[in-house]
Amino acid sequence: MVEILDELKYTKEHEWVRLEDDLVVIGITDYAQDALGEIVYIELPSEGDEVTKGNPFGAVESTKSVSDLYAPISGEVVEVNEALLDSPEVINEDPYGEGWMIKVKPYDVGEIQDLMDSDEYTEFVEKESEKL
Amino acid sequence: MSRTALYEVHRQLGGKIVEFAGWEMPVEYTGIRDEHLAVRNSAGLFDVSHMGEIEIHGREAASLCQWVTTNDIASLKSLQAGYTLLCNPEGGIIDDVIVYKFSDEHFFICVNAVNTLKDYEWIRDAGSRFKAEVLNRSPEFSQIALQGPNSQGILNGIFKMSLESLRRFYFQPLKWNGADLIVARTGYTGEDGFEIFLPWDRATELWDKIMDKGRPFGILPCGLGARDTLRIEMAYPLYGHEIDEDINPIEAGLIRFVKIGKGDFIGRESIINSMEKGVRKKLAGFEMIERGIPRQGYGILRDNDVLGAVTSGTLSPSLQKPIAMGYLKTGVKHNGEVEIEIRGTKRRAKIVPIPFYKKSEKERKKW
Numbered sequence: 001m002v003e004i005l006d007e008l009k010y011t012k013e014h015e016w017v018r019l020e021d022d023l024v025v026i027g028i029t030d031y032a033q034d035a036l037g038e039i040v041y042i043e044l045p046s047e048g049d050e051v052t053k054g055n056p057f058g059a060v061e062s063t064k065s066v067s068d069l070y071a072p073i074s075g076e077v078v079e080v081n082e083a084l085l086d087s088p089e090v091i092n093e094d095p096y097g098e099g100w101m102i103k104v105k106p107y108d109v110g111e112i113q114d115l116m117d118s119d120e121y122t123e124f125v126e127k128e129s130e131k132l
Numbered sequence: 133m134s135r136t137a138l139y140e141v142h143r144q145l146g147g148k149i150v151e152f153a154g155w156e157m158p159v160e161y162t163g164i165r166d167e168h169l170a171v172r173n174s175a176g177l178f179d180v181s182h183m184g185e186i187e188i189h190g191r192e193a194a195s196l197c198q199w200v201t202t203n204d205i206a207s208l209k210s211l212q213a214g215y216t217l218l219c220n221p222e223g224g225i226i227d228d229v230i231v232y233k234f235s236d237e238h239f240f241i242c243v244n245a246v247n248t249l250k251d252y253e254w255i256r257d258a259g260s261r262f263k264a265e266v267l268n269r270s271p272e273f274s275q276i277a278l279q280g281p282n283s284q285g286i287l288n289g290i291f292k293m294s295l296e297s298l299r300r301f302y303f304q305p306l307k308w309n310g311a312d313l314i315v316a317r318t319g320y321t322g323e324d325g326f327e328i329f330l331p332w333d334r335a336t337e338l339w340d341k342i343m344d345k346g347r348p349f350g351i352l353p354c355g356l357g358a359r360d361t362l363r364i365e366m367a368y369p370l371y372g373h374e375i376d377e378d379i380n381p382i383e384a385g386l387i388r389f390v391k392i393g394k395g396d397f398i399g400r401e402s403i404i405n406s407m408e409k410g411v412r413k414k415l416a417g418f419e420m421i422e423r424g425i426p427r428q429g430y431g432i433l434r435d436n437d438v439l440g441a442v443t444s445g446t447l448s449p450s451l452q453k454p455i456a457m458g459y460l461k462t463g464v465k466h467n468g469e470v471e472i473e474i475r476g477t478k479r480r481a482k483i484v485p486i487p488f489y490k491k492s493e494k495e496r497k498k499w
Contacts, residue, residue, distance in 0.1 A: 037148070037357075038163045040447045041425050041454075043475075059475060061425050063164040063446055064357045066475075085423075 010121035136181035167358035175280035184248030190264030219399030274335035279325030322366035367486035417486035426456035
């Protein structure tokens with residue numbers, strides 16, 4: 001069973017968001033890492049880059065395939081988890097912890113309310129799984 | 133969508149099922165990297181029942197095979213197999229196949245799943261003037277590939293025959309628990325190994341037996357993902373990637389499997405013509421200098437000129453670096469360095485000799 005944390009918000013593209021003071025931390029969910037398989041490569045933006053809600057901000061790759069990462073919120077990238085560049089497998093091992101990807105200073109923190117809560121995401125994932 | 137006889141086994145083993153060439157196949161079980169390394173270091177077991185099997189028999193079976201393929205079938209001994217190409221009259225590659233010779237009047241051809249029906253119809257129609265019958269026997273066969281340096285040790289515990297004497301690219305028909313098997317020392321991984329053809333409904337029984345005997349060796353079930361990374365490291369072509377009907381054997385670097393001197397065959401004149409005139413593109417190998425994993429379809433550039441496109445790419449599990457194959461325009465100066473456009477960003481890559489993966493000479497002698 002995949003892990004879904006109560007305190008996070010989620011996107012339909014399987015990113016999670018955690019509010020930390022005035023910043024949002026972004027990563028991908030346990031469901032996403034499991035579906036991707038071993039992550040062998042990641043591409044992330046740089047500090048100071050702008051990300052736009054719903055647009056790709058990077059990509060994760062397994063041996064077999066590439067998946068875009070979509071920004072859950074618009075804002076400026078203030079911190080990047082550069083440890084992932086050399087050890088992308090950390091995303092598989094600890095998707096909600098050490099596997100965080102970027103911290104963003106949002107232009108409108110209210111955008112976070114458009115995202116799914118854990119119950120909604122649980123239901124969403126169940127439907128996705130049925131499709132397989 | 134079709135399922136192999138081993139479908140339920142794959143589900144029970146936790147295989148991730150994907151669609152491939154109209155088949156529901158496992159892409160990985162425990163992880164592509166582990167499966168890949170199991171094959172390089174010990175043994176891995178693949179269900180390749182989706183592959184097609186075409187049988188040719190009759191008085192002129194050898195002549196028919198000689199006519200529809202590029203390699204010299206006449207040089208094969210009985211119970212020997214050979215890698216060869218089917219080409220169209222323009223020299224384009226219809227498929228790459230392995231021909232198994234039972235006798236001058238009986239051959240067996242293993243073809244790519246996606247091309248089974250096309251190849252069958254092509255061979256049947258192109259060979260209609262020969263006194264030989266062409267049969268698509270794919271639905272009757274399962275196929276299991278056991279690959280890796282410990283393959284022989286594992287199979288020796290299962291079959292009565294000793295596999296010691298079965299040389300690479302030879303095969304042996306044998307009885308196993310009443311079933312007729314063909315055990316061939318062939319593969320698509322660059323390792324020693326065997327491909328076993330057997331009656332459709334006996335696959336589970338043999339699969340379980342091999343997994344059981346292989347356990348002390350650390351055998352892993354392997355999916356199409358590892359099959360792909362293993363063949364990319366060896367620079368083996370895959371239909372739909374490095375080869376297709378618009379690519380000829382010279383472009384694909386497969387001219388050693390074309391024997392112009394063997395007599396007439398389909399595509400011969402066009403291939404001779406291309407040899408004389410030269411070709412516009414050639415397959416090459418690449419390694420990234422900058423970060424990124426090249427994938428099929430990514431552009432290959434030099435100073436903003438498009439030189440070609442990537443046909444296959446991956447992070448090599450054995451070499452731990454991104455590798456790729458792709459076509460390069462001929463006659464362009466590039467000093468061994470190009471750029472590959474990865475999602476809109478140009479990244480430096482160098483041209484390297486293929487295959488990417490080479491066993492050390494010492495290990496090689498064990499075969």
